[in-house]
Amino acid sequence: MKPYRSMLFVPGHKGSWADKGVASGTDAVILDLEDSVPPAEKVAARDVVAETIDRLTEQGVRPDLWVRVNPEETGLMAGDLEAVVRPGLTGLFLAKIYNARDIVRLDAVLSHVEKLRGLPDGHVKLLACFETSEAMGTCEAVVAASDRMVSALGATGPNADAGRSLGVEFTPEGRETLYILSRINLAARQHGLNHPVVGVWQDIRNLDGLRTFCEDNRRLGYRGLVAIHPSHVEVANEVFGPSDEEVATARRLIAAYREAEASGSSAVDFEGQHVDIAHVKTAEEVIALADAIAGVA
Numbered sequence: 001m002k003p004y005r006s007m008l009f010v011p012g013h014k015g016s017w018a019d020k021g022v023a024s025g026t027d028a029v030i031l032d033l034e035d036s037v038p039p040a041e042k043v044a045a046r047d048v049v050a051e052t053i054d055r056l057t058e059q060g061v062r063p064d065l066w067v068r069v070n071p072e073e074t075g076l077m078a079g080d081l082e083a084v085v086r087p088g089l090t091g092l093f094l095a096k097i098y099n100a101r102d103i104v105r106l107d108a109v110l111s112h113v114e115k116l117r118g119l120p121d122g123h124v125k126l127l128a129c130f131e132t133s134e135a136m137g138t139c140e141a142v143v144a145a146s147d148r149m150v151s152a153l154g155a156t157g158p159n160a161d162a163g164r165s166l167g168v169e170f171t172p173e174g175r176e177t178l179y180i181l182s183r184i185n186l187a188a189r190q191h192g193l194n195h196p197v198v199g200v201w202q203d204i205r206n207l208d209g210l211r212t213f214c215e216d217n218r219r220l221g222y223r224g225l226v227a228i229h230p231s232h233v234e235v236a237n238e239v240f241g242p243s244d245e246e247v248a249t250a251r252r253l254i255a256a257y258r259e260a261e262a263s264g265s266s267a268v269d270f271e272g273q274h275v276d277i278a279h280v281k282t283a284e285e286v287i288a289l290a291d292a293i294a295g296v297a
Contacts, residue, residue, distance in 0.1 A: 001125070006236040008063075013044065031049045087119065090124075091126055095129050110148070128151075143191045149193060154217075174217075195223045204231070207231065256268050
């Protein structure tokens with residue numbers, strides 16, 4: 001999976017808004033067929049999303065294109081899949097899943113639709129959004145249920161699905177969700193999904209609060225933000241991407257270690273810190289992330 005520092009929601013029925021999403025600098029656009037689309041417009045929104053995917057793909061836009069489909073329980077998912085599974089679609093952002101069986105069934109359906117569309121099996125990737133207590137309680141099984149799974153979202157935010165399902169009251173400090181966010185991160189990484197994302201930040205104009213939220217979740221192991229407003233993208237990209245200083249420090253560390261290694265030492269005093277091969281591997285990951293982001297950009 002590409003390193004998504006930011007993934008931006010765009011209402012699926014507003015095709016022109018996708019262009020604003022692309023212009024924001026986000027790493028991925030999520031064309032939404034679920035909560036941001038009025039019920040009366042959900043069916044028509046499918047064609048808008050399909051046309052948007054085709055148009056943006058033809059233009060060769062930078063961000064990857066994802067779609068949040070309606071949950072299976074709504075009776076709308078099958079029609080959503082029929083409309084949006086096509087060349088140019090990177091993956092599906094899955095809302096309100098409950099258990100691993102949901103993922104296994106969807107995997108089988110996607111294989112069928114991909115075959116009808118002439119796409120290779122496994123073309124469409126999956127991102128599991130943990131919004132229900134049932135899914136959170138079995139997150140290990142959910143992320144392991146399909147080879148299509150490439151990331152997981154630790155959902156948070158006041159008065160929304162995740163908080164209501166858990167019965168918690170949201171605080172900016174996030175103590176009430178620390179356990180489940182840590183568990184989802186661990187489950188994801190245990191199964192090789194090393195780029196979990198977090199979201200959303202609902203206080204649209206509070207960019208200082210957003211920055212703190214991103215920084216806190218970066219320390220917790222998350223590597224990107226699912227955003228609901230274009231103004232949030234720049235902050236997320238900055239926080240979740242290594243700074244020039246971090247990259248420069250990583251390069252100096254590696255150089256210092258290699259010099260010590262050449263002289264027969266397996267550890268070195270680097271700018272007052274003891275470092276060994278474990279720290280080198282971390283530094284190499286920082287550089288690899290910076291290179292990957294540069295490649296995406």
